[in-house]
Amino acid sequence: MSAPPLCEGRVVIITGAGRGLGRAHALAYAAEGARLVVNDLGVGLDGTPAADSPARQVAEEIRAAGGEAVAHGGDIATTEGAASLVRVALETYGRLDTLVNNAGFLRDRMLVNLGEDDWDAVMRVHLKGHFLPLRQAAAHWRAEARAGRVPDARVVNTSSGAGLLGSVGQGNYSAAKAGIVALTLVAAAETARYGVQVNAIAPAARTRMTERAFADTMAAPAEGFDVMDPGNVSPLVVWLGSAASAGVTGRVFETEGGRITVMEGWRPGPSVDKGARWTPAEAGETARGLLARADTPGTVYGAR
């Protein structure tokens, strides 16, 4: 007998699911029996408004395959967009089990050329675009828990290697994606009591975001395993969003092709306490001694 679908009956919201990784996640959740709210505002690669939201096509694709999906075309970085997103899930299906925060875009520039607008737009869509749907969903789950219906809820956030190690030419994006890791840690700690688990992924895959900038590494092979197919990232996202991931929260996973890596994050390394104030020269000498005993950080992407 085959195993029952991992997400049978669960209601899952995915932001930015009209294309790329979000679309792959939506199809993978639907294949595991989930009922979807497919969000996408439908913007250009740099966030400029586009005529139509591709969310509808993905929802139709899921329904055509016998699944359940509705489209939501709102902006998840606004309070109203985030509120209506959760409302659509509750009005359509009567419940919400999983939120996958995924939407975003890039405005890459070296720091000295990075305009204030490019900073604000990228921080807004990624960091605020994670916070607002998370707050909305968590408020619903807290109300459920208080009403005696403790949920088995999941949030999967989307960070990036850029946020974990840094990435040359992506100061705004790296800062936003690092912020998403910190938000994940806090949300996991704060919402555990309401039956919510919050984790993050740092994916890599061929989408419009990467297919030109990293054309060589992203290209599909003529035959064999297509490592950079975005669908390779989705199985872990489905598991993290399912009841099967019980007990896993506040963690960050890198996922690319067939590889899954758990990030070990910031932990205290070598340390000295003098029990009194250092002079600057002593502090420097001590810092150098500690660095000699500490692990070396990973290399910043794109650094020479």
Ligand SMILES: NC(=O)c1ccc[n+]([C@@H]2O[C@H](COP(=O)([O-])OP(=O)(O)OC[C@H]3O[C@@H](n4cnc5c(N)ncnc54)[C@H](O)[C@@H]3O)[C@@H](O)[C@H]2O)c1
């Ligand atoms: N592709 C990669 O290798 C890679 C690597 C690291 C992180 N990521 C992250 O994965 C996520 C998905 O990226 P992708 O590569 O699939 O890109 P993508 O451009 O294919 O998809 C992102 C989608 O988000 C939507 N979107 C943008 N702003 C929105 C808003 N305000 N409200 C609703 N929808 C909005 C866009 O219309 C688009 O369809 C992003 O958060 C990205 O930063 C991707």
